[in-house]
Amino acid sequence: MNEQNNIALIQQAFACFGQGDVPGILNTLSEDVVWQVAPVENAPYTGTRNGHAGAAEFFSLMAQCEDTLQFEPRDFIAQGDHVVVRGQYAGRAKTTGRKFETYFIQIFVVRDGKIVSFDEYTDTAAIANAFAKAQSA
Secondary structure (H helix, E strand, O other): OHHHHHHHHHHHHHHHHHHHHHHHHHOOOEEEEEEEEEOOOOOOEEEEEEEEHHHHHHHHHHHHHHEEEEEEEEEEEEEOOOEEEEEEEEEOOOOOOOEEEEEEEEEEEEEEEEEEOOOOEEOHHHHHHHHHHOOOO
């Protein structure tokens, strides 16, 4: 696949995310996809998951734990089978009601027209602060 097709595939996955279409997202992923989001304490959707079942679990847990208030991919940079997306998002932790805003860098690897890996880098401290449990005195 060429770089423009790879970008179009990632944009298709983002469009599905914006519509809450998890089956549509899964359709863009290889069966053995590796899905990695930097671990954040008290945010159970973070960490590494494998395959369609793991990616589906990520989206299910994310929906249970967090309200997405903004999701704005800004730049798509492709080289070979890699697509890097730079953007910004905001959310609210359902357990605390606290909001966070952060940037993200997402790195996708595409092979044979499917996403085979996803890695997200973000301000984990901002997310952790939103999910932090209140401390008693």
